[in-house]
Amino acid sequence: MPTDTFFNLPAEKREKIIDAAIAEFAEYPFKQASVARIVEQAVIPRGSFYQYFVDIKDLYQYIFQLSGQKKLEYLHQHMSDMLTNNGDADVFQQIRDLYIAGLKFAGEYPRLARIGSRFFKEDNDLKREIMGDLEQKSDDFFGALLGQAQQRGEIDATVDVRAASFMFFTLNFAITDHLLAQSDPNSDSILDTDAFMEMVDQMLYILKNGMAAK
Amino acid sequence: MPTDTFFNLPAEKREKIIDAAIAEFAEYPFKQASVARIVEQAVIPRGSFYQYFVDIKDLYQYIFQLSGQKKLEYLHQHMSDMLTNNGDADVFQQIRDLYIAGLKFAGEYPRLARIGSRFFKEDNDLKREIMGDLEQKSDDFFGALLGQAQQRGEIDATVDVRAASFMFFTLNFAITDHLLAQSDPNSDSILDTDAFMEMVDQMLYILKNGMAAK
């Protein structure tokens, strides 16, 4: 957690530091991120950095949490719209909404999405530490969603919920990552998501109906 | 490509270097791999390293190519067995064989599998360079397999082959990665794949028949 000193900073300076950090963590995996580059980008003296954060891990955790929060807000925003208009959507519709909103988020905030995408590719103690914190939250999320749908009879009783939620999670991650790979990691310009939304529908069709000829 | 000097080395010494390199690249992503650790592990002087390889990238490319070759051999071995016993398998059976053989490979050669798994998570010029070399070979592979199956009428004509091959590729990668995540990256002991093979069957069932209640 950043120090009080950091939070006492004038908003503009604080934002500049946050922005530099986002740029850094969007472009480099955690182990390659450097304080040197961040302070240069933010135009603050190196000593100040250590007045605000205990180390780069401290900053990373803060930025990661900020990203997650931003995405959750975005999803709530877009999902509640959908729920309002359509409270009786089936699982496949619900999951589609989730995928589509996720892609839109990645299209609008590519740097934040990239931080998330990079995170899941990490393989170090920090990741295990953070994952431990938020449990397998996402896995559980799909698990609960699918379990309920199975009880409502929307999903075949023979389907293994663990396998299904693994697939939904994995494919969601992969399609988002694919989208992000299209553009350069450095830029923050809005991405075109149309082709990927199309792909989502193709994938969900398969997950719902299967590929075997009828 | 390693130098002639490297290939002229007594087999034992060469193997020791290769082994140290495999251990390094299995444990660290390319950018974090270090010559210092490799020469220490292999017990050769630093100067010798540069007599054998132009730099660590040179070594990485060699080891990566070696891994790929080993996996291909393994698959050919295990797939041809299957084709011999069962030349008329349908796509789902073929893909199952591929998944299962891939998991068995990862179970038997976790370090080599880890190198592959890490590679796909990389995001740097080296990856783009290597990917350019071998095209989207894997994507094409599934694409061809599925295209043929669609013509044979095993796969529904409405199914989008690009989406389907993306799914097969992604899930294959993810399940293998999941297996490798179970054990510590450093060790080379054989992994237990049973639960993952079970999972494969659950996933392929869904991909074939869909999740929707009948």
Next chain:
DNA sequence: TGATTATATGACACGAGTGTCATATAATCT
């Protein structure tokens, strides 16, 4: 054997990054 070619070796110069600390400056309090 003497010369030539191949291989081995590790000290070294250099670069990039980290976290700290003595010192300077600003803000707040009495």
Next chain:
DNA sequence: AGATTATATGACACTCGTGTCATATAATCA
């Protein structure tokens, strides 16, 4: 104002890594 507390600053010592090079040793050739 004088004292105290908060913040800013950048030089510095340190670590870890890279690639090279002068020198030593071994192998091969004529």
